Amino acid sequence: MRLFELLLLLSNIGLFALTFLLKKRRRTVFIASGITILLLIIHWTVEGYRVQLFFPYCITIIFLATSGYSYFRKNGPKKIPRFLLGSAYTAIAIMLVVTAGLMYAFPVVFNLPEPTGEFKVGTQTFHLVDTNREENFDKARDGKRELMVQVWYPVKVGADKYAPFIPDTPILRYMAANYGLPEFTLQHLKYVSSHSYSGAEVSSAQTSYPLILANPGFGSSRFLHTSQAENLASHGYIVAVIDHTYNTFATEFPDGRITTSTTNDLFSSDDDYRTGRETRDKLGKVLTSDVAFTLDQFELIQSGQISSPLKGRIDLGHVGVFGHSIGGATAYDASFDPRITVGIDLDGGLYRLRDREALRKPFLFINSESYFEELNRVINNRVYTDAELNRMGSTREWMDQVTEDKKLELERMRETVDEGGQILYIENTEHLNFTDVQFISPVFKLLGITGKIAPERANSVINAYMLDFFDMYLKNQGGDLIKGPDSRFPEVKFATSLL
Numbered sequence: 001m002r003l004f005e006l007l008l009l010l011s012n013i014g015l016f017a018l019t020f021l022l023k024k025r026r027r028t029v030f031i032a033s034g035i036t037i038l039l040l041i042i043h044w045t046v047e048g049y050r051v052q053l054f055f056p057y058c059i060t061i062i063f064l065a066t067s068g069y070s071y072f073r074k075n076g077p078k079k080i081p082r083f084l085l086g087s088a089y090t091a092i093a094i095m096l097v098v099t100a101g102l103m104y105a106f107p108v109v110f111n112l113p114e115p116t117g118e119f120k121v122g123t124q125t126f127h128l129v130d131t132n133r134e135e136n137f138d139k140a141r142d143g144k145r146e147l148m149v150q151v152w153y154p155v156k157v158g159a160d161k162y163a164p165f166i167p168d169t170p171i172l173r174y175m176a177a178n179y180g181l182p183e184f185t186l187q188h189l190k191y192v193s194s195h196s197y198s199g200a201e202v203s204s205a206q207t208s209y210p211l212i213l214a215n216p217g218f219g220s221s222r223f224l225h226t227s228q229a230e231n232l233a234s235h236g237y238i239v240a241v242i243d244h245t246y247n248t249f250a251t252e253f254p255d256g257r258i259t260t261s262t263t264n265d266l267f268s269s270d271d272d273y274r275t276g277r278e279t280r281d282k283l284g285k286v287l288t289s290d291v292a293f294t295l296d297q298f299e300l301i302q303s304g305q306i307s308s309p310l311k312g313r314i315d316l317g318h319v320g321v322f323g324h325s326i327g328g329a330t331a332y333d334a335s336f337d338p339r340i341t342v343g344i345d346l347d348g349g350l351y352r353l354r355d356r357e358a359l360r361k362p363f364l365f366i367n368s369e370s371y372f373e374e375l376n377r378v379i380n381n382r383v384y385t386d387a388e389l390n391r392m393g394s395t396r397e398w399m400d401q402v403t404e405d406k407k408l409e410l411e412r413m414r415e416t417v418d419e420g421g422q423i424l425y426i427e428n429t430e431h432l433n434f435t436d437v438q439f440i441s442p443v444f445k446l447l448g449i450t451g452k453i454a455p456e457r458a459n460s461v462i463n464a465y466m467l468d469f470f471d472m473y474l475k476n477q478g479g480d481l482i483k484g485p486d487s488r489f490p491e492v493k494f495a496t497s498l499l
Helices: 003-021 026-046 051-072 082-105 171-178 183-191 222-234 273-303 326-334 369-379 386-392 396-417 455-475
Strands: 120-134 144-155 196-198 209-215 238-243 250-252 258-260 314-324 342-346 363-368 422-426 492-494
Touching: 003 026, 003 051, 003 082, 026 051, 051 082, 051 183, 120 222, 120 273, 144 222, 144 273, 171 183, 171 250, 171 258, 196 222, 209 222, 209 273, 209 326, 209 455, 222 238, 222 455, 238 273, 273 314, 273 326, 273 396, 314 326, 314 455, 326 342, 342 455, 363 369, 363 396, 363 455, 369 396, 369 422, 386 396, 396 422, 422 455
Parallel strands: 120 196, 209 238, 209 314, 314 342, 342 363, 363 422
Antiparallel strands: 120 144, 144 238, 250 258, 422 492
């Protein structure tokens, strides 16, 4: 909690106690109510309001009104029936407990991990339009494929204030809905700060910096890879995270238009497995084309044809790519582009498996423990029991086809190891430990959306291995962590030997 939020909540608890302890000291209660209302005004002015504090706001105003009425009424207040008084006290107590729960579930003062590199970090956002591609995911609008791409890069000197983690934008209500939450629950994220400065000048410590392109997963967003991008940028990389339009929970464009996720609508529960796989491959082809187009645009940024502080500072001879979930599959598929040197897949199953030959480049797979268990079942030829299939709501025919695809996926993974890649998994992690979602609410861990591992630890481990791998192939340095187990990271398991 922020300072004045905490003081406001504590003052509400104090007022609640005073009504019991000092029933006849009306002046004291009135003064305490006045102090609490002052805290409320300061909180609104300095920190901004939060929907989660609706009850304390109401309690503060009610206490001021009732204590003021009691203090200034000459004949004293009429005696309130004990039943009504008890009901009021009970209601206030419940409201304070509910507020404390909401503040725990949706903390506003969580901090994204600080970047570990020597550089400060700047950020800039680009609106890119691919005039050569029609938009396929919005049938109601005839237009070209548009993307929002946010870039993080090394700077020498920042501004006075960090940019927000997620700007004050209407997309936050779509983000809440994406996780099955009421629309108001994540509005406080506009108060959370990043560790980046908007529009700062690129550091002159190096003449140029390697470029890394990043891809969020289904229903995710560029914002949810901020900590990874900032960390890489602080170590001397230019990192561009692509909002794949209609595959994000929401994307806001400069003219105020907001697009939401429609790619899940491509899949139907009536589809057979083969149809669903073909649909995913078609979607994947669009996402891969987004990466190629974005790389084209960075060539224009480098030459100055698109205005940016990055002009002339991008090392296009050393380009990497990474992504999470289907974004990880996008990173793998995009790596067939000869301009891309190396890539990383964070817990994403591959697509277009039958459209490609072996990837003859180093590629790193970092999986959650739960996804590795799924792969390990295929490795060990473990057959699902009827009871397991019933629990999953699946059929043996369907799972046989999944297994067939996973075997091909494992073969593709093995091929990258021969080129200098690795296959890892991290104990006690789940799918969303690879995004900044893990920092937003401890409730996600209770629901099993994120794993038992502490979010800060998961982030630290993932960042360390990503940096080591990119350093090895884009800067010709590092590479120690990729060679084998390290005592500093006991939760990281090398699965290459099992394959």
